[in-house]
Amino acid sequence: MATVKAQVDESLRRPPKGTRDFYPEEMAARRYIEDVWRRVSIRHGFQEIDGPTFEALDLYKVKSGDEIVSQLFSFIDRGGRDLALRPEFTPTLARMVAARAAGLPRPIKWFSIPRCYRAEQPQKGRLREFMQWNVDFIGEASERSGGDKPAGAGTPARRDWSPAERAELECLAVCVDALREFGLDEKDFRIGWNHRQLLTDVLVGVFVPRERLASAFYLLDRLRKYNQAGREELYRQQGCAARERDYFEFIAQVGDHSFSAWLEQLLNKMGREGAAWRSEAGVTPESIRERGVKLEQHLSQSGLPDPCWFDCSIVRGLAYYTGWVFEITDRQGESRAIAGGGRYDQLIEMFGGPSLPAVGFGMGDVVLEILLRDRARLPRRLLPSPDVFIVNALEDSAPADRLVLELRRSQWDEARAQMVRPGLGVQQSYRGTRNIGKLLQEAAASGAKLAVILAPNEWSRNLVRLKNLADRSEKEVFLADLPAAIHAALAT
C-alpha cells in the first residue's frame, strides 16, 4: 500500500475556535471537576440524567424567544428538520419532565453534566463549548397545592419550613458543598441572593411604576458594572425620570446588606423625601419585611458555612425565574459568577407539562477551572497512578507481558456470576533496558505503590521480588501467590 501523505492545511491543526483539546493532563482536570460534581450530587440524593446533544431548534425558542437563534449552532438533518446544539440543558430537562410528568415519583431530584455550545465570541471564562453542571429540584409540594404531602400522606404539613424553602435550601447546599469539596471556602466565594417577587413589591412600593419594571430589572442588572458616566447613559437610554434616576443612583452606592437593612435604607430615603409607599394588593413595608426576614432566617439557620448576602443586582434575565434567585461569585479579583440559579415555577408548564414548582442552578467548568488553577486548588497529581510496575530484567518480553495481562485482568466467577478479584493497574517499561536500577526509577516516577521484579535467578525458581516503593522493603514471592500478595500489600 502506497503512503498517501495528505496536505493538511494549517487551520486543520488546531481545534475549532472557542473549543479545547483535552490532552491527558487537561482531561484529568476535567474528570476531577466532573467527578466532584457527580459525587456531591449523588450524596445529596440527586439522580443523573442526560438528553441529546442537539434538539429541535424551536425547543430553544420556547423559553428564550427568537433572539436565541443567533447564539446557536444550528443545522438541518436529512429529513429537513431544524436542529441546534444545546446552549443550555434546561429546555431538554423541561421536555423530559413534561413527557413523563405523570409517571415520575415526586419530588424529581435530577442532575446532569451536559456539554453545551454557544455560538458567541470566545473570551476569558466563556468558550463556545463547555461542560455545565445542572441541579434541579422539581415538584415539591407547594403551599398552594395543599402542604407537605406529595405522596398523598394524610398528616398535616410540618410547621416550620415550607416545602419551597426546603427545596431552595437543598439546591443551594449541594452547590456550596461542591465548592467546599473543591477546597474553596467563604474567603473564595460569596453567595448573593435576591427574590423576584420581593424585589418587585419593593420597587413598585417605593419608586417604580409597574409598567417600567422590565426597565428597572434591566438597570439593576447593570448598575454596579458601570461607572457614573456609563450609568447616566443607561438612565437616558431607559428614559428614567429624575426621581427614578435618583433612586437608582442611591441603590448603586449602597453596599452589601441583609434584605431588611437594604429595605430600611430605601424606606428611610423615602421618609426623608416625605414620599408615600405605593400600596398594591395589600402589600405593606411591614409585610415585605416579614417575608424577607423569614427568608434570611431560613438561609442563616441552614448550616451553610457562609452568610448569604441580599444583592438587588442579581436579576438573572427577565423571563423564566419567578421567585428566589441566587448567584455565587468569586470573592477576590474579578467577581466572576461561578454558579447561579433560582426558582422557575412556570417552566414545566411552558413546555407542555403540568404546573410544577421548580428550583435549580447551573455551574460551568470554564470559570471554575480558571478559579481552581488561580488559587492552586487542583490536586497536584490528577493522572491515575498504577498499583504495580513490572520491572523486567529477563531476556524475553513474553513472560512479563503475560504477567502484566494476567494481573490487569479481573477474575470473574462463572458459577456465582460475579467479580471475585478486581484487576490491578499495571504498567511496565517500553524502553529496551534491562537495568533494574533504571527501571525502578521509572517505576517510582509512575507513582506506582509496588514494583514486581523479574530477574533471571529468581525467575528460574518461579519466584519474583515484590518491592514496596514507599518504604523500599522487598520480599520474594512465588509467582502463583503474586496476585494475593499484591492485593494484601495494597490493602495496608
Add this chain to the structure above:
Amino acid sequence: MATVKAQVDESLRRPPKGTRDFYPEEMAARRYIEDVWRRVSIRHGFQEIDGPTFEALDLYKVKSGDEIVSQLFSFIDRGGRDLALRPEFTPTLARMVAARAAGLPRPIKWFSIPRCYRAEQPQKGRLREFMQWNVDFIGEASERSGGDKPAGAGTPARRDWSPAERAELECLAVCVDALREFGLDEKDFRIGWNHRQLLTDVLVGVFVPRERLASAFYLLDRLRKYNQAGREELYRQQGCAARERDYFEFIAQVGDHSFSAWLEQLLNKMGREGAAWRSEAGVTPESIRERGVKLEQHLSQSGLPDPCWFDCSIVRGLAYYTGWVFEITDRQGESRAIAGGGRYDQLIEMFGGPSLPAVGFGMGDVVLEILLRDRARLPRRLLPSPDVFIVNALEDSAPADRLVLELRRSQWDEARAQMVRPGLGVQQSYRGTRNIGKLLQEAAASGAKLAVILAPNEWSRNLVRLKNLADRSEKEVFLADLPAAIHAALAT
C-alpha cells in the same frame, strides 16, 4: 408575573430522531458502561483524552474522502467556517498527536469516550448519536526504525515478540478484558482477525490480479452476508472472471479456521487445478505460512481466554488499515460487531504528523447495551443507594434538614488543606408522614444501609437511634457522635 403557557408542538415532546433521552435508569446503565470502559483502560495504562465535539468539515475528508460529507451533521459558525459533528474520534486523535508529536512521551497510550454523531437512517444497533470507546497505542518502536528502544536505550531488542505485536496484543487485551468485566465470555463473543498484508499476499499469489485487489476486498467483506443468488449478482457487478468467481465461492463455503489451515485449503485447491503460485517480490507460500503461524502463536500465547479465529471476511474498509485487523462479534444470534480495530501505520502522517506506527480499536455503546440487556448481564441495581436514610418523627422539618446537610457535607481541614471526612450519601422522606414504620419501609426501599431515627423522646436528650437495615439491630447514639458512628458502621 403572568403565566405564559407556550403551545408546544407534539414534535417538540420527543428527542430528535435517532437520539435518546437518558432518564435516571437509562443514565445509570450508560454510566455503568462508561465506568467499566474507563476503569479497564486505566488499569491497562491508557490515559484519557478528549477533543471538541465538532471539527472543521475538511478534517473528516482527510481520511474518508468527500463521500463522508453526506453522513455528517455539518453547519457553519459565525466566521463562516464549515464544521461537522464528529462521526468518529480518529481524525481528532490524529490531529492531536500530529500537533504535539515531538513533545509527547512514547509510546502514546490514549483512550477516549467521545459522543459521536452520524446523519444516517437509525436502525437497531445504529443511532444518530452514540458513545464510542476508543483505545489507541501509537508510536511503539518499529522494527524498521531500529528495534525496541524508543527512549534511546542502548540494549538490543528483546528477542521474542516485536514491539508491533506487543502493541497489538495490548489493544486486543484491553478490549477483551472490558468484555469480561461486563460479564461476557467466550460463549458470548468471538474474536476474529485478519491481516491486510498477509491477505493481499495470499490473494495475489493464488488468484487475484493486483489491479483487482480493491474489488476482491469488497467481495470478501460481503460474501458471507449474501446467499448464492446475491453473491452471483456481486460477481457480475464486480466483473469477476470464471476462475475468480470459483475461488470466491470456495472461500464463501470455507468455515472458521486458523490462518494456516485456511491457506492450506486454498493451496490444495490450487494444486488440484494444477495452477501455479504467482510469486511477487519473493513471497512464497512458505514465507506466508511462517508469518501467519508466528502471528497465531503470538495470539494464542497471550493468555487471552478465547481462541482468535482467522476470518478472511474481516476487511474493515479499504483505506486506513495497513496490517493486522480484528473484529469482536456477538457469537449468538445476529453476529453483531461489538468492537473492531487494527493497525493504521500511515494515519498520523496523513494528518500532517511524523510517521508513527499505530494500532487501535473502537467499541460503541448501542450494540453493547442491547447485548448486555439481552443476556441479562447489566447489574440489577444500577442507581446509587444512599448510605443513610433519616427517619424524622419530629414535629418540625428543620432539625432533620440540618442533620441531613451536616452529614452530606465533607469536612475540610483548613490547616492541612485536605479532606478529613468524606460526605455521606443521605436521603430523607419528602412525604408528610411521621409514622416510623412507614418511613423505615421507605428507607429500606431506597437501598440505604443505615437509618437514623429522630424521635421526640430521645431527641430531647440529644440522642438518635442508629439502625442497621440489614440485620435490623439498633442502638442509641449521641447526636455529636453520630458522624463517627455512621462511618464506623459503614466500614464493617
